[in-house]
Amino acid sequence: MSSVIETVTEMVQPILDEKNFELVDMEFVKEGKSWYLRVFIDKEGGIDIEECAYVSELLSEKLDSCDPDPIPQAYFLEVSSPGAERPLKKESDYERALGEYIHLSLYQAIDGEKQYEGVLEALTPETLTLKYRVKTRVKELTIERKNIAKARLAIQF
Template sequence: MSKPIDPKLYSVLERVVSAEGLELVHCEFSGSGKYTALKIYIDKPDGVTHGDCSYISNQLGTILDIEDLIPHQYLLEVSSPGVDRGLYKKNDYVRFTGQNIKLKTQQSINGRKVFRGRLEGLEEENIKIVDGKETWLIPFESISSANIVIDLDELFRRAKTPLS
């Protein structure tokens, strides 16, 4: 279970990551006690490298030690958001329009809490998903989690298709 990030800590994380031309996709505390991890997910348009993650980890580790914003022991983890990247900000739903996603809501909408389909973007405060023949408008504020769903079969088919 993740724990909320203090706004002052978030501001420091965002400042350090963006100063390197990277995007702070998401951050969270997970675990408890001496097993608490501060997980930082970073990205850039052409993807992050191991070197990017290592550099940001070193930068953040130093700054967080100096500013002493975390009053307990923690393990710092910096990584890419992965192929099944989470969607956290409204802009994510615009940026990844056309992708297949899985979305969970806090409350039932027409008897459902889990939606899978093609992301059609953001309409005012609603996320638009097409699931087969149905179109769903999900209020942004009702989303508990959402992530991109990769169709591995489709990726393998594309990889086997010769380039012309």
């Protein structure tokens, strides 16, 4: 499946560059009996539905004109915003999230927990520091970045 992602990334990047849009993430997944190619895009100030439709239309035309077809099976193309809980994948995502409330899923538990939510306080190439609450107390935890399975912005309730 990574070859599909690589091929589609090469196709969509010029479309995004032309409009100063950012490719946030992409996935090619099977859900039930159907395949989905999901492309998540953004820009400074947020992306709107017309911009998603524009990218979808141009990408769809490019995909349809390829021979051989990079995705031989039937699939649904979805182009959308990453939403309020945007994933943190690239270094620039983490840098932009400094001071923001985030959710982390870890490969190995720390203090018996594999999931944390809190404010991203500091960032180094090897670690990040999270300020989080346990009931009424505020704690700080430094986590090795290689232990982070998934990271995303989170909505604080």
